[in-house]
Amino acid sequence: MSALVLLSVLGVVLLYLGLFSGRGILAPVGILGLLAALVLFAADWHLESTLFGGLVIFDTYARSFSLVLVVVTVLLFLFGMDYYAKVRENVAEHYALMVFSLVGGVLICSFTNLVMLFLGIEILSIPLYILAGGKRDSFRSGEAAFKYFLQGAFASGFLLMGLALIYGATASFDLAAIEAWSAVTANGGNMLFLLGLFLTLAGLAFKVAAVPFHFWSPDVYEGAPTLITAFMSTVVKTAAFAAFYRFIANIQLPGAVENMLVVMTLFTLFLGNIVALRQTQFKRLMAYSSIAHTGFLLLAFLGTDGRTPDVLFYYLGTYALATVGLFIVLTLAKRAALGDENIRIFRGLFRRDPWIAIAAMLMLLSLAGIPLTAGFVAKYRVFVLGIANGFIWTTLFAVLMALVGIYYYILVIREAFTPQDQESKELAVAPINWLVISLCGAGVVALGVWPGLLRI
Amino acid sequence: MEQGIITAIRTVPLDHYVLLSFLLFSIGVAGVVFRRNTIIILMCVELMLNSVNLLLTAFSAYHSDPRAQVFVFFIMLVAAAEVTVGLSILVMMKRNVDSVDVNQLNRLKG
Amino acid sequence: MIAALLLLIPCISALALVILRPAQARPIALVSTLASLAVVVFAWISYTGGMVLHYDLDWMNAWGLRFVVGYDGVGLLMLILTAVVFPFIIGAGYGQQHDRPAIFNGLLLFTQTFLFGVFLAQNALLFYIFYELTLIPVFFVLLYWGGENRRNITVRFFIYTLLGGLSLLFGLVYLLIQSGGNGDFTALQALNIPGGTQVWLFWILFLAFAIKLPIFPFHSWQPETYYMAPLQGTMVLGAVMLKMGLFGVYKIVFPIVPLGVEHWQSTVILLALIGAVYAGIIAFRQSDFKRLVAFSSLSHVGVLCAGLFAWNTYGISGSLYQAFAHAILVVGMLYLVGAMQERVGSTDMNAMGGLKSSMPRLAALFLLVLVNAVALPLTQSFVGEWLMFAGLWQVDGWLTLLAVSTIVLGAVYMLYAYQRVMLGPDRANQQLPDATTRDHLYLVPLIAVTLILGVHPGPILELVDAPVLQLLSSLSVN
Amino acid sequence: MILASLRRKLSANVAGGLATALIAGSFVASVLLFMGFDPTSGGRTVKLLDWIDVGGMQIPLALRIDALSLTMMLIVTGIGSLIHLYSIGYMHDDERAPTFFAQLNLFSFAMLMLVMGSNFLITFIGWEGVGLCSYLLIGFWYKTPEYNYAARKAFVMNRIGDVGVVLAMVLLFQRFGTLEYASIMDMASGVNDPLLIAATLFLFIGATGKSAQIPLFTWLPDAMAGPTPVSALIHAATMVTAGIFLTVRSSVLFELAPFTKDIILWIGTATALLAASIGLFQNDIKKVLAYSTVSQLGYMFVALGLGSYSAAMFHVTTHAFFKALLFLGAGSVIHALGGEQDIRKMGGLKGHIKITYFTFLVGTAAIAGLPLLSGFFSKDLILAFAFQRSPVIFGLLLFGALLTTFYMFRLLFLVFYGTYRGKAHPHESPLTMTIPLMVLAVLSVVGGLLNLPHLFGGHEPMKHYLETAAAGIGYEHLELSALTEIILMGITTTLVGFVIYVAYGRFVKTTTLEGEEATMPVFKRLIAQRWRIDELYRALFEKPYAWLSTNLLAVAEKKVMVPLMNGVGDAAIRVGDVVRRVQTGNASFHLLAMLCGLILFLVITLMSN
């Protein structure tokens, strides 16, 4: 809890620092603050406590996810040191907004009350609407911000309607009460509850970019500044999934809603992977692949299995690790290619900088789910859950789609390991970036070999 | 007096409120999809939120539970924040493309 | 100890090569493979039968993945095969010019590590992990050192192979759930899966191996990949990696879905043999030496697979034995391809012909390799083929007829190839060097292995005999 | 044993001598074995090592010494020694002579393996081995593409036969669980199983390949591309008799399958006649002999088909003598003329190369079946058996014999009589070549004694000897009266004499040379063109095969299989392209699409509730 306060204060402190002193110390202060928050989270590890009259609970689940969120944010701040080195405007605001968004993320990892869920999501999202438009002079950035905002607000409307209907049926916002209510009421018998559940899930599905609520994701990923894209695809996604699962974990889902989830999983898997096949812009590719990963994660939701949170946690953590690293590599290559984002900018990466290329390869392989990387273990566990919960055909489809996924990741690897046609500029790798990339690259392998390191 | 209020509330069946709310919500939804002027789209979003507020208040009255009203209060808060951000994004957009037409925003695609 | 050594020797050497990039990469790699060979030979000598288990470490026990390694006779045979073939594969590099030899050899050694892993694994998921891992170094070998159009072909190969791999993973996960989360082969083999399930599960599991081998309708990646790959890459693919397919069928498909095998047996045999005949016919008119080897390998593999699926002692033993012969053969043939390419500058047979005049010794060596290819008696291949035919006959006479017809087809295209490469009138001003010491050092041991094991196949057959009998008897009990 | 020393030896110029010494040594060894062998013991099996031993299949690498294998060993090593000796002279100028001898020795090894094997699989080792050596030796002069083609053709046709043998072995193994001759023959006695018909038919297919019978005979004339000693050893005396040998070896099985025997009989007859007819108009000295070999092999198969195995073996032996003699003689002629093989360019050579002429004359007389020569006895025995079976077959065979006589004497007359029509200066061959000729001539004359029939005071020693080895030989009985036999011999002899006279008139007195093929009458041209069987085969098999090969690659592989594989991937990508269009980039369209999706899902949910 104190961590939450610390984080809120941290954002304000960063804003002040932006006014008074140089930009140089922003990131270090931010990182220090985050690390302090990390310590605070870790300090009362395994200490369950319900706070504020049962609005939030920092149980192991919430704490683990919060920890991942903070760690990833630290990595992103490290990246930011280089990323913002040449930017003059609004750096402090960017950092502060990220921290605020993180607060929202932490809140939705730990909510036990629908009011908190709603507020947390808004706190998570509103800074992001702004951050997506962070490059004020860039048309693409503006478009991204607007699309994100518009669709986000639209989806919020559905989410709210859902929450209202659930309240109408159960007369409570408290998760435990709703669970209890759902346990004693006949499945799907209550139409208000069913509709409410449906609309709430739709609103949450929007946040995790599940089909058909994914439309914002490719455009926003592409238009937003790279650092923000990385933030969205890691911190935001992780938090949103944590909230999603927290919401449905103990509610007795009516069969109809479960069917809906299955169909959504299938759609998401299909669209994300298939459309990614033809992407040439790396960020867009990552957006669609992120949709695809949403599909795999949704698969883990189906059915009830005590292992789901662990799988979710591992999957999201390793996914975030690989994604952060890749976005940094993208930034480096993009700089060398004068702002181009096509995947061909990776061409000859192995010749230009073997170590970066190998790290990038490891991260891509991890996303693709090749053995001995974390991505494999993650996918494997998802498949186990899928089949164990009886969704054999859905899992088979997911396996097929995993193959499609491998294809587009492999295309990127292929570029990196093909000698370039013409001379392109050398990569200028700042030591801090090198460090983060290496950490991520080594991380996905280490977690792939010792999966036990990352668990709730 | 109390009895009067109860009668007043109970004479209007809850279904009516739910339906009215759905109707307003749907109109808002249709408007969001229907209009090109972003500022009107924003207004339609407000309409959606308000229909939710109405619904919550109705439930609150039927459940005699003030929490829903508190939630409405928070929704208003968020709506205000959202509108501010939305309008400022709109201003930025107007500055960039000199238009508030949603269809102008179509460069990111595929 | 043996398992650890087998996994560590190539792996450490590979890491050393990739990280340190010494100038003398090839000798180091060669020494490493020879050391592995020594370890395997030691294992062979000290093998007394049964299952030798080495390690049983906790990994992800909760998820069915345990680090259990060991080998039985068949596994040992595969280890021997890998260990014997790899020095040759590395050695073949002496004729080749490579960009970044250290990394190249390092990747080859990684492949060897993972191959050992595949043959050692006693846990289905561990098997799967190694099985997929072998692809990674090969992928880079193909992508970086491959020939024309390598970018597309490599990706196609990778994806196609993974299609099978993922299907296998799905099947294994399914089985794992059935066995209550224990992924060891012993546990999976003890499952009694209902016949109806086995019928579809068979293809889920077999698809990976069908593509890896490859058998008929799944083969289309193979010729182009073999052709495009660098010589040593083709050797790895053809000599060892394809054997993973056979091993997988033996280790996973047979014991776990016997009813499925029973149901699909004749289909698979038919497909395999159609492929064998199909490839054999195509090989006849191939004008490129390397492609010809690719198609001939395809043809041989068809028979191998058919023999395996004869599903009796003779068929399985013959197929496994022939797997060894085929590995030696592929390496030998490809080395010759390389030797020719070195001299003539291309693998196109139209550019060859009449070479015997200037290189009689190499022609003689070629002929000796070829003798194995057409499975003349007293070569390794003959023993294998004879056993497979004997096994196949017990299944179906007509299929045997189809299988046996490949020995005619083989003779046709092999001799035609020999003629086109070596025989015929002298070509003007071709003073090409005859077989060098290196060529002799390379080919003579290969030929010796072929002949010795052709005359005295006992040691290898002994290894195979007991496990196969055990497998078959356990099935008949069930 | 002796075989170890016969392993492939490579040496320098002394290779010839060494090789000859080796094979002569093995001949001596064979003779010693023969001496020390007690026919009544029925044979010995010597196990060298376990070969294949897996899951109930035990196939040892073992040799069997009995009457049959000893007979063959004597032929192989004896004639082999002579031919080796001959080759020293013949191959004197060739720079690859050591290779030649090595391959020749390897052949001898394989052939011995073939005849000595104690089970089918060992025989098969030799069976394939001789095929390989035959391939190597036919294509010995590898620079000529036609020779290579001939070599390949020989090997492939043999291989087609081998398929039969493999299938037969598989079948027999399946039925009897072993491949040992002795065990199978024991078990097979009295078994009546249609399986045996199949097995014997398969064996016979193998035999047709190796022994050049219809339909697999066309390789043998082409095989004359090899050096002449090779033709003599492999393609006349030894390898081609492997089919006969195998049949005799498994005579018990054949006795149980009368259907197969009938097939053999008819195919043998047809081959004998067909080949003999072709021999009439050939102009290449070696080709004439080759067709004559095919024809004679046909006779042997007739004998087998008639169940008279000893007659077949007898004919094998005598044929080995005189055909080797003829081939070596032909080689000597070719040698004398510096490589000329066209008989139209020879003539009048009897003055130039006397020894060759004389020995050749003996050979020709023997093959024509002039009385008291070896061929007379062996062929007559077969004719007698044929008569016993059916006069029709007898008639056909007699006609064949007459044809043989005609073309052999045509050959003799055209080569040695008349005037010399060539350019090169003929010279007699060296001693190493003439000594074998003389030895073989003697053998050709006296070879008949080996199995002298009762009629001439003998008691068929060879038959009785062989009976100890192959039980099937015991079944045969010639039950013709002495008078019939004498009449038959009389008829034969008279007709042969008449034919010789005709040939003499035609070729010595007037020296009629055949004109160009184009000027011949249709039927004659057809025969001169070997019934166009090669062309038929080419059109029926080779061309379609090449077409198939080309098109399988061009159409099936490149147009179907590969596109199929790529097509799946392309289809996925194309689907991706289509689906991708949903992401139009238009914000309100996205909202609409989202809404539609939501409604769709809502409907799904409500429907499934």
Next chain:
Amino acid sequence: MLALFYLFAAISVISALVVVSARNPINSVIALIVCFLSIAGHYILLNAQFLAMVHVIVYTGAIMVLFLFVIMLLNLNKATEPMKSLATRIAAVTAGGLFFLTLAAAIRNGIQVQAANEFDAGVGLVRSVGHVLFTEFLLPFEVSSVLFLSAIIGVVMLAKKEKHQAEAPVEPLTEAERARRTA
């Protein structure tokens, strides 16, 4: 009572339709204000007096004014908006209509809601609402400051024209917000 409900309902629905269909944004704003007022009427009908007040103040008084302000600022007060293509409009209206129909169809058999508590006339009063807000829902209340802070930063960041002008307003607003938060 029912009559009142229908009256307000009719007003809100009609004005909502006007919002959606009006060409001129100003008309939309006016219609929306009417709509909000009618909703406030519903609140009073539902005995939520405090909420009705807040609603009028926040929405009609602040948010709608903000809208008007922006419309005037950006000079959007003309019916300049080109309408979408007919197909899109039909699709949009159909989709909206369908959505309503599905929702309505879902509850066609009536809704089963059981009143959770005994009736309490004071539920909608400031005392009751405020009590819940500052005890049970204190955290969200506090946390919403973060939300506002973000929104404010956003407004400043996005809407400011020039860097020099922009920096000034950041400070006081932030201060004000912090003051609110600590309160």
